[in-house]
Amino acid sequence: MSKPSREIIQGVTYHCYTRCHGKKNLFHSSYVRKYLVDAILMCQEKYVFELIAAEPVGNHIHIIIKTVENRETISRIMQYIKARIAERYNRSTGETGAFWNERGHVW
16 A cells, blocks of 8 residues: 655745664765765755755754745655665665665655
8 A cells, every 4th residue: 555645835844854774874874974965966956945954863864955836846856865875875885775764754
């Protein structure tokens, strides 16, 4: 059974939280924290949004983003950031499979 669709409103500020697969403390590593920074920068080149804050905390991240009216949704932005981090991590470690535990929480 799929999860219900999120109610998406443009032009508002979102607090997003997502956890690493298996609750592993992957963000204690400086290179994984750098993957977060690089992913956000790549996303800012591709999409229009305002980054207010981003904080890696051991086994999860918090990101506060303000979307722009009639532009990309928070779901699209977070999907892009999370995918870039997972790709870089898996490539650097030779791992395959999930990096993230769930789709994440958005407030």
